[in-house]
Amino acid sequence: MERKPQQQTLSIRISDALREFLERSKHVISNGRGESVSTSDVAKILLESAKDDRLDFRLEVAELQQSPTNALWAIRRKWEQKHDLSRAEWIFLAQYIQVACEEISGTHALPNASSFATLIEAWLALRGLRTELGTGLDRYYLGNLGSDDGTVFNERQLDPEVASGVGAKLIRELRESPLAKKPEFAGRNFYVAVRDEVLPDIVAMNRVLLPFMPVLYRLAVRGHWNRERRPVRFARERELVTNQAHRVTAPGFVMSFQLGSDGELAVKLAATEKDVAYVIAPYPQICEFLALTENLSPGAEWEGIHFRARAARTAPDEQARFSFHRPSDGVELGFSQQEWSAIKQLIADALATPWLKQAFSELSLAYGEL
Numbered sequence: 001m002e003r004k005p006q007q008q009t010l011s012i013r014i015s016d017a018l019r020e021f022l023e024r025s026k027h028v029i030s031n032g033r034g035e036s037v038s039t040s041d042v043a044k045i046l047l048e049s050a051k052d053d054r055l056d057f058r059l060e061v062a063e064l065q066q067s068p069t070n071a072l073w074a075i076r077r078k079w080e081q082k083h084d085l086s087r088a089e090w091i092f093l094a095q096y097i098q099v100a101c102e103e104i105s106g107t108h109a110l111p112n113a114s115s116f117a118t119l120i121e122a123w124l125a126l127r128g129l130r131t132e133l134g135t136g137l138d139r140y141y142l143g144n145l146g147s148d149d150g151t152v153f154n155e156r157q158l159d160p161e162v163a164s165g166v167g168a169k170l171i172r173e174l175r176e177s178p179l180a181k182k183p184e185f186a187g188r189n190f191y192v193a194v195r196d197e198v199l200p201d202i203v204a205m206n207r208v209l210l211p212f213m214p215v216l217y218r219l220a221v222r223g224h225w226n227r228e229r230r231p232v233r234f235a236r237e238r239e240l241v242t243n244q245a246h247r248v249t250a251p252g253f254v255m256s257f258q259l260g261s262d263g264e265l266a267v268k269l270a271a272t273e274k275d276v277a278y279v280i281a282p283y284p285q286i287c288e289f290l291a292l293t294e295n296l297s298p299g300a301e302w303e304g305i306h307f308r309a310r311a312a313r314t315a316p317d318e319q320a321r322f323s324f325h326r327p328s329d330g331v332e333l334g335f336s337q338q339e340w341s342a343i344k345q346l347i348a349d350a351l352a353t354p355w356l357k358q359a360f361s362e363l364s365l366a367y368g369e370l
Contacts, residue, residue, distance in 0.1 A: 060088030061095075072096075072224055072232045076365065079213050084206040087194070094191040096223030097216060100368065101187030103226045109291070110182050111222065111369050115215050117174035120183070122212040123190045124167045129208060132198050138163045140192065144185035145170060187219075222368025225284065231366035233263070248350045252339065255346045259359050263366065269343070271333070278333060283363045285326075287370040290351075292324065293344055298337070311340075 022039050064071040075089050085093075097119065100111060110116075127134075127141075141163050173180040199205055209216070221232050247256040254270040266281035267289070280289050285306045292302045292309050298320035302309035309324035322340040325332035335343065350356050364370075 057086065057088040057091060060086065061091050064088060064092045068092075068096075068224060068228060069230050069232055072221060076217065076232070079210070079217065084202060084210075087202055087205065090194045090205065090209065091191070093216060093220045094187070094194045096220040096227070098187035098191045099223030099226055100219040101223075102184050103223070110184055111219060113174040113178045113180055113182060115219060115369060116182050116186055117171045118212055118215040119186050119190055119219065120167050120171050120174075122209055122216060123186065123193055124164055125208040125212070126190075126193045126197060126199075126205065127163070129199050129204050130197050131200055133160070134197060135160075137192065137196060141189045142166060144188050145183050146185075218364050218369045220368070221365065222370060225367050225370070231283070233366060246350070246353065246355050248346050248353075250342045250346050253342055253346055255343075255350060257350065257356060257359070263362060265359055265363060271335075271339075276333065278331065283367050284370055287367075289324075290347060293340075293347060296322065296324075296340075 019039070071089075071092060075085060075093065078085060078089075101116070101119070104110060123141075138160065145166050170183055170186075174182070194205075224230070224232060245256060245258050247254060249255075252271060252273045254272060256268045256270070258266045258268070260266070264282050265286060266279055267286050268277055268279050270277040280286055288304050288306050292304065292307055296302050296309050296311050298311045298313060300311055302324070306328070307324055307326055309322070311320040311322045313320050319337040321334060321336065323332055323334040351360075
């Protein structure tokens, strides 16, 4: 009977900086599939992978994690200049995409159905490049997509077409119905695919993924905002905006939008008959305010990150009274149902203007899809 080679133990002293690096690398290696690894496991994996090119991107991802905001800014610049991303940069993006898909933002909602559909399309495009069978990965993918196919988890050989069929079905459902159930673990599939799939080369990887970049990048920036609470600002070669303003009016109300030279937006809602003005900023607060005005209905309440709101009736046959406040300042504003409808119309008119569409598009690249 052949004896297995005995495992050897190696003890070395390492610096605090190297220990911090191993901790960052542990996150890269364990994230995505629910794996649990120790620091010593990570050191062993990195030493064993030194003989192939996987070590390079693991080291680079750990370095990118040291300054995530700057790393995302640099990735955006490469994308805008039509340069390919490295595999480490794709992995770094995918980590934040996973966060974006699984953690709610101030709108009390996951990313929209269209974004999930695009993410699954990107995952399928990447999976289509694999140069060897990936049955183990496919079983993992299908589990995250909530497949109810009874043959998926048995011991038989898994048909490679099963995963692509499930993905295509989900894409159709998400495209056809904005209210379709969102596969919140789709971000895990994308992360594991960019990290673990055996692919022909980085050129092919960029070729299939870059067309999806407008959605993928905004998802990653959303994940960054959820974790870091900082926008991804970039050094402009020229000022895109300089203290521009826009306003819309309705009987009794004026809503003005001020875009500063730093690209940040502020909204001022003025109730002229009440002689009251209320300023909402920055962009994440504006997004939540727009969401609550759109979704608050009579008898309902809103409890978000930045705002609390309610639409209460004093009697069943009376119209609701709408009110909102920001816990950070304690100022509460109340409106009749007709006034609330006028505010909603003001917002709809403003959002239809090319000026504000451009401003929101630019801000979504700093804060993500909120």
